[in-house]
Amino acid sequence: MTTAASEPTSFLQIRRSQPRVGAGSISSGAVRSRVYLAMAAFAAVYLLIGGRLVLLAQMDETPAAEFISAQDAVAASRPDLVDRNGEILATDIRTASVYAEPRKIVDVEEVLxxxxxxxxxLNSDTMRQRLSSRAGFIWLKREISPAQQQAIHRLGLPGIGFLWEKQRFYPGGPTAGHIVGSVNIDNQGLAGMEKHVDDAWLSDLRSIGFASDRPMEPVRLAVDLRVQHVVRDELAKAMERYQAIAAVGIVLDAHTGEVVAMSSLPDYDPNNREEALDKDKLNRATGGVFEMGSVFKTFTTAMALDSGRVSMRDSFDATRPIRAGGRTISDFHGKNRILSVPEIFIYSSNIGTAKMMLATGIDEQQAFLKKLGMTERLPTELPENATPLLPKRWGELAAITVSFGHGISVTPMQTAVAAAALVNGGRLIPPTFLPRDEQTANSLATRVISEEASRAMRYLFRLNVLSGSGKRAEVPGYLVGGKTGTAEKVENGRYVSNKRRNSFLSAFPMDDPRYVVLVVLDEPKPEREGLAATAGLNTAPVTGAIIRRAAPMLGVLPQFGEGAETIEISY
Known part of the structure; x- marks a missing residue:
């Protein structure tokens, strides 16, 4: 007899031996399928999330091409521009610019x-469209102030960031604006020496990536900032005193051709780029051409004396006007008598000057002015260099009017450069805004008149300040010499008697001229009622004021005492 205790059977064996039956039963294969399906679903979700994270990581680590291009552009450096004494004229400073990466912006309206x-x-429909795009990078505002940068930063807007870029800064403002020039918002030179530096070498460095965040040696200019300030200051005061509409001043080293100072008013502040676009603020010294009037008699006289056909002992009849080409050539306050060559110069006789030119020859006049560089564009480092306006037909009438500065328009810089050749011993030296020593200048110089003719011109310059129309340019101790010029302006093809452009072309010290100074005033008015508005009454004293202040800065010592007025001259 068998009992339950003698034949034990496990509960598990009984459960396995009895298969489940009925409508609610599920096969083991179905269970496994559901497990695999769930695992696949979870894997897909994880893969989707991981892929998105990888994409976002790549977006952060790989900036848009536009961003990279902008970053390279704002990192571009420029060399400092300094004057001959090392004073900074232009330098780079760091400034923030704000940009957006539209694809990273979560809420466009919040950002706007x-x-x-x-x-x-910036809160506009146009900006809303730009921020709603899928662009990788857009500029919002360039060169913002520190306060604006902090205000944007505190907002904490996703997709909005800052790039630190180089901004050009000009400590002297407009003082030397036309010399240093200006740059665009990407720090690329647009005008003046800034443009010259780009054209000479900086743009090439940029193209190969060697101008980004690299210190550069400063570019030294020939200008003396102290003298530059003096010239601009005196011109500004003269414009106010004589109610002129414009003014030009140039100080040129007669031995080296260096431009020590050059100012053209009205000028502009290169820190404000918009001002550079004002047509009234153009660089008249090199970029404008004008009839220079009687200062041109300087060149006619030098040509006549150098030709050998006229000497300092000669005289010419100035009692009656000259008739040529249906026009009458007369003198302003003429002496109505025979005049010697020195008298023709100091009395500024149109008749006498024309007769000296005719005695020399019309062809010789054209050749001489070409030799002086007055008939074609004068190259300088500045891109702003105008081309002279010449007579269409160089006949007798044209030659006569050109002899005293009418019918030909040149730049003030051309006038100063040619004058330097007449007083420095007869050597024409190309002008430069960069430092140059005398040895280099001598290698570039070309002879245009003889040393004897140059000595005669120095004598005439000094004589005109002592006894002629240039008396008000005299500065005790500095032996100033020069020639006045008063040219009527042309309107609608006719000369207008009540609108003049006055000039004074000078040099000092006349026993061995070191510097040429040219001052031009456009449409000056009488200083007070009852006075005239001739060059002798306005540009001559302005020139004297510039020399009085600038000469000590330039190291020119005054000469006093017996023999100070001696100037070598032979007849």
């Missing part, structure tokens, strides 16, 4: 509202 609180002009 935030930006508009600092820059109201």
């Amino acid at each position: 509202e935030g930006l508009g609180s600092v820059f109201p002009e």
Whole structure:
């Protein structure tokens, strides 16, 4: 007899031996399928999330091409521009610019509202469209102030960032604006020496990536900032005193051709790029051409004396006007008598000057002015160099009017450069805005008149200040010499008697001229009622004021005492 205790059977064996039956039963294969399906679903979700994270990581680590291009552009450096004494004329400073990466912006309206609180002009439909795009990079505002940068930063807007870039800064403002020039918002030179530096070598460095965040040696200029300030200051005071509409001043080293100072008013502040676009603020010294009037008699006289056909002992009849080409050539306050060559110069006789030219020859006149560089564009480092306007037909009438500065228009710089050749011993030296020593200048110089003719011109320059129309340019101790010029302006093809352009072309010290100074005033008015508005009454004293202040800065010592007025001259 068998009992339950003698034949034990496990509960598990009984459960396995009895298969489940009925409508609710599920096969083991179905269970495994559901497990695998769930695992696949979870894997897909994880893969999707991982892929998105990888994509976002790549977006952060790989900036848009536009961003890289902008980053390279704003990192571009420029060398400092300094004057001959090392004073900074132009330098780079760091400034922030704000940009957006539209594909990273979460809420466009929030960004627009935030930006508009600092820059109201950015809260616009156009900006909404730009921020709603899938662009990788867009500029929002360039060269913002530190306060604006902090205000944007505090907003914490996703997709909005800052790039630190180089901004050009000109400590002297407009003082030497036309010399240093200006740059665009990407720090590329547009005008003046800034443009010259780009054209000479900086743009090439940029193209190969050697101008980004690299210290550069300063570029030294020939200008003396102290003298530059003096010239600009005196011109500004003269414009106010004589109610002139424009003015030009140039100080040129007669031995080296260096431009020590050059100012053209009205001028502009290169820190404000918009001012550079004002047509009234152009660089008249090199970029404008004008009839220079009677200062041109300097060149006619030098030509006549150098030709050997006229000497200092000669005289010419100035009692009656000259008739040529249906026009009458007369003198302003003429002496109506025979005049010697020195008298023709100091009395500024149109008749006597024309007769000296005719005695020399019309062909010789053209050749001489070409030799002086007055008939073609004068190259300098500045890109602003105008081309002279010459007579269409160089006949007798044209030659006569050109002899006293009418019918030909040149730049003031051309006038100063040619005058330097007449007083420095007869050597024409190309002008430069960069430092140059005398040895280099001598290698570039070309002879245009003889040393004897140059000595005669120095004598005439000094004589005109002592006894002629240039008396008000005299500065005790500095042996100033020069020639006045008063040219009527042309309107609608006719000369207008009540609108003049006055000039004074000078040099000092006349026993061994070191510097040429040219001053031009456009449409000066009488200083007070009852006075005239001739060059002797306005540009001559302005020139004297410049020399009085600038000469000590330039190291020119005054000469006093017996023999100070001696100038070598032979007849």
